[in-house]
Amino acid sequence: xxxxxxxxxxxDAADVAATALPDPWSAEAFALSPTSLRQLARDxxxxxxxxxxxxxxxxxxxxLPLYVPKAVQVSEPIYDPRxxxxxxxxxxxxxxxxxxxxxGFRDLVAGCCVAASLxxxxxxxxxGLLADQAFEFSLRHGLHPFMLYATEGEVTDFQRxxxxxxxxxxxxxxAVFDGPWNSVDDYVASLPARRRYRVRRDFQTFKDLGLVAGxxxxxxxxxxxxxxxxxxxxRHGVADHPRLIEMRLRGWAAWVDDAECFLVRDSAGMLLGxxxxxxxxxxxxxxxxxxxxxxxARHVAYVEVLCYGPLRSSVERGVRNIRLGLDSLEPKxxxxxxxxxxxxxxxxxxxx
Numbered sequence: 068x069x070x071x072x073x074x075x076x077x078x079d080a081a082d083v084a085a086t087a088l089p090d091p092w093s094a095e096a097f098a099l100s101p102t103s104l105r106q107l108a109r110d111x112x113x114x115x116x117x118x119x120x121x122x123x124x125x126x127x128x129x130x131l132p133l134y135v136p137k138a139v140q141v142s143e144p145i146y147d148p149r150x151x152x153x154x155x156x157x158x159x160x161x162x163x164x165x166x167x168x169x170x171g172f173r174d175l176v177a178g179c180c181v182a183a184s185l186x187x188x189x190x191x192x193x194x195g196l197l198a199d200q201a202f203e204f205s206l207r208h209g210l211h212p213f214m215l216y217a218t219e220g221e222v223t224d225f226q227r228x229x230x231x232x233x234x235x236x237x238x239x240x241x242a243v244f245d246g247p248w249n250s251v252d253d254y255v256a257s258l259p260a261r262r263r264y265r266v267r268r269d270f271q272t273f274k275d276l277g278l279v280a281g282x283x284x285x286x287x288x289x290x291x292x293x294x295x296x297x298x299x300x301x302r303h304g305v306a307d308h309p310r311l312i313e314m315r316l317r318g319w320a321a322w323v324d325d326a327e328c329f330l331v332r333d334s335a336g337m338l339l340g341x342x343x344x345x346x347x348x349x350x351x352x353x354x355x356x357x358x359x360x361x362x363x364a365r366h367v368a369y370v371e372v373l374c375y376g377p378l379r380s381s382v383e384r385g386v387r388n389i390r391l392g393l394d395s396l397e398p399k400x401x402x403x404x405x406x407x408x409x410x411x412x413x414x415x416x417x418x419x
Contacts, residue, residue, distance in 0.1 A: 071189050073123040075200045077133070080115050083108045087127045091183040095218045096390070097345055097352050098174035103322035104132055107173055112137055118201045120193050128189075131179040131197035132171045135210060136163040143305075146172055148213050152411030154236040159211045159413075167205035167212040169198065170225075174354070175393060175409075177214040178221050194221055195228020202229050202414070213413035216393075222410040232415040237408040242399035244374075244389035247349070248382050251375075258403050265401055269370055276364045277334040280371055282380060285326035285343050289316045292328060292341035295357025302360060312355075316343060319354055323347070326354075329376030331368040340368035344377045349387040351377055356392075369395075374402050 078086050088101040108115045113134045120129040141163050148156040170177030205212035248254040293309040300307045323345035331340045342356045391399050
């Protein structure tokens, strides 16, 4: 097969802003969109480079971001490869300034942004060439390269392309609803009997409790919902302030094209749950979920904003793929979601 890639280069941080990105584009997550990549390149906490693949005429067919921390320690354990992907980063330095996050970290995903026109063989080639160049560049500059939270759709292509001995390990899973469905009834009918019963019980409990579901443009709910998101984080041992959460939600809105908030209130109007979901083409992604900490309707409100609300909107839009995220996998699986592994990838011991 003749290669469509004429050159692969590493673009320095100073030149990132002027570098073209694939248009139209495709990526495994919205966090890898051109707008998101450009926004993240302005974050001064990281030294950002892009690995860029071009056709003979100069058109960009793929971009793989590369981030090096400027601080000795990363801000949260979920970004520390020693804690979340120890099997893939043997011998890594304790100094985070020696680390190279290949493919990114935003929204806990690593991958590349490619031209939407690539066919299967071209896509595999571009992914492999980008990953190989990113690892080689990192090693030449005394950095330890790795990927965290790479999707099943990409990790095999990355690993095949890297011309060194690598190791990969499943870190966790993400849940995905596979549509499309013509109606919510079609969705329910597609489930095994035990799960149909569970879903119908959820619907009845929601009705019996007098709850009200709705959805509005995302920007209308940033302030009100941020306190519920903070409650979820506190429940999991993470201290966060609602105002900081609101600020991040507004930042998220800057790199998604179409976003809604799905919400549940009780009969008195109290907000019990909210989720922020972005849509593009036939894909939807759940970005953030907030939930009241202690309430009789807590669980049914949770599955409404996490699963059923986004699903109803996706039915109306003809969405085929609803990405529900990494956490709380069992409630998602019990309602028909498919689980797929999320991977860490790094060098084998002694491979550098």
